[in-house]
Amino acid sequence: MFTVSDMMTPNPHTLQQHNTLADAKAIMEDVGIRHIPVTDMDEQLIGIVTQRDVLSAQESSLEHITKNNFLSTLDIPLEKCMHRTLMSVDPHASLKEAAVYMQKHKIGCLPVVEKKRLVGIITDADFVSIAINLLEIQEEIEPIADDNDAI
Secondary structure, three states, X not given: OOEHHHHOEEOOOOEOOOOEHHHHHHHHHHHOOOEEEEEOOXXXXXXXXXXXXXXXXXXXXXXXXXXXXXXXXXXXXXXXXXXXXXXXXXXOOEHHHHHHHHHHHOOOEEEEEEOOEEEEEEEHHHHHHXXXXXXXHHHHXXXXXXXXXXX
8 A cells, every 4th residue: 555655745845934925936936836834943834825825915905005115915924824724644644545635625735744743745746646657557558459459
């Protein structure tokens, strides 16, 4: 049985609650990721910020001009906007359990937590990669039907 630890991204990029949405946006763009766990000084998971959060903030009605200063919602500290109600998974959980959980709850990632510490992350993109690998294996096992073999 494959477990979450077999496919997770270990030691994911993280931010702390004093970082801003602008920091999250920069990392997401630089590294090409869509989810950033927020941790405390002990690497305990306390929140998560997503690409959707960043995009929503940029389009938000919260952005406004105040006395010649432009206040951007991207300057908001993560502690004010991160998701605090978190779903996480143990690294020893089965991949199927994690996939079913993500599908059932319509979430794009699961932080992987062991002994209260963030040790990895598994995302919907990881499951797409798994599906592609399984399809490639299936193609290797099953011969491609030849039109001349048709009855």
